[in-house]
Amino acid sequence: MRSRNGNCPFILTSLAVTCTLSLAADHYYIGYRLTSKNTQPIEETLTLSKAMRPCSTQPLSNISLQRLENETLEALLERERTRFLQFAASQEFRVKSNETLTPIHIETLHTLTLPTKCYAVEFNDRSVTITLLE
Amino acid sequence: MRISAALVLLLTVPALHAGFLSSNASESQVKCVYSGTDGHCVEPILKSENELVITVVGQGVAPSVTASPAQAYALAKRAAIADGYRQIAEKVRGVHVEGQDSIKNMMLTQSSTRTSVEALVRGANVNNTTFKEGLCEVEMEIALSYSRVLQ
Numbered sequence: 001m002r003s004r005n006g007n008c009p010f011i012l013t014s015l016a017v018t019c020t021l022s023l024a025a026d027h028y029y030i031g032y033r034l035t036s037k038n039t040q041p042i043e044e045t046l047t048l049s050k051a052m053r054p055c056s057t058q059p060l061s062n063i064s065l066q067r068l069e070n071e072t073l074e075a076l077l078e079r080e081r082t083r084f085l086q087f088a089a090s091q092e093f094r095v096k097s098n099e100t101l102t103p104i105h106i107e108t109l110h111t112l113t114l115p116t117k118c119y120a121v122e123f124n125d126r127s128v129t130i131t132l133l134e
Numbered sequence: 135m136r137i138s139a140a141l142v143l144l145l146t147v148p149a150l151h152a153g154f155l156s157s158n159a160s161e162s163q164v165k166c167v168y169s170g171t172d173g174h175c176v177e178p179i180l181k182s183e184n185e186l187v188i189t190v191v192g193q194g195v196a197p198s199v200t201a202s203p204a205q206a207y208a209l210a211k212r213a214a215i216a217d218g219y220r221q222i223a224e225k226v227r228g229v230h231v232e233g234q235d236s237i238k239n240m241m242l243t244q245s246s247t248r249t250s251v252e253a254l255v256r257g258a259n260v261n262n263t264t265f266k267e268g269l270c271e272v273e274m275e276i277a278l279s280y281s282r283v284l285q
Contacts, residue, residue: 036213039195044212082208092256095219101247112216 025131026123027051028073031116032085037109046081047116048074055118058134063087067128073121076128084130088114091132185279188225189261192218194270210270211263218260218274223253226278 028050035043065080077084094113099106120131180186194213196206229249236244255276262273 034212034216036194036216039193039213039217040197041194041209041213041216042197044209082211085212086260089215089258089260092254093219093258094252094254095216095223096252097220097223097250099249101249103245110213110216110220112212112219 025120025129027055027133028119028121029116030077030088030114030119032088032114034112035109036112038107046077048077051118055120055133057120059120060132060134061087061090062129062131064127064129067124067126073123073128085114087130088132091117180278180280182280185277187275187277188222189273189275190218190221190225192216192221192272192274194272196268196270206268207265207270210265210268211272214263214270214272215260215274218272219255219258220251222255222258222274222276223251226255226276227251227253 028048031047033043033045033047034041063084065076065083067076068079071079092115094115096111096113097109099108118133120133122129122131192214194210194215194217196210196213200206200209229251232248232250234244234246234248235242258274258276260272260274264271
């Protein structure tokens, strides 16, 4: 049903968002893995790679993070890792856990993996907008 | 007249009977998902009309050597979240348990139990975080419903 103002503003906004994500933003593949042994983290890796070709431009959700002067995405994600993980965790996480119990020894090993996905990253002077793409 | 009444009766009774049987069958299909080991019917935990909320408390400890208290807190929280995800996966997906006992000369010489779980968890939330004496506890919850499961 057509609204009183028409549906043109909505279509134009969608077009603008799509064009911004496809032209202005850089696309990166980001993944994360945490391994903890006996409830202590022993290894944590955040992998980041610039996409060689643009990903799909269907945005799912986004987050804006404060950017320091001339800060790279690697440095920003290192500094704001907790906030980024909270944002990414709202989508999905893969968990793999192994426990070994003997009469004298108990060992637990958990691996939490954020599947590598494509993100559109838009750099501004004071902030960076990271958008998860479908 | 009598013949037509008898015909109606003959047609109606099997139809009602079939309807009664089919409604019983559908009810039993809804209530019983599979037979347990003892042969009894097991009802589904997740019903189509309501939402099932699972709450767990994950625990994590900071490594003994950290650069700062803030780093210790962040690392302990990550470990606690990993533990929380593991507990959610255990409750929703189930645990694979493997035990091995070695017996020599009628005596138990070695015993070990291994448990493992692997799952993709979507939509879990951290509700509350506490950090006390190096132990971080996170309360996590996940809401399960038919619409989410079928996504």
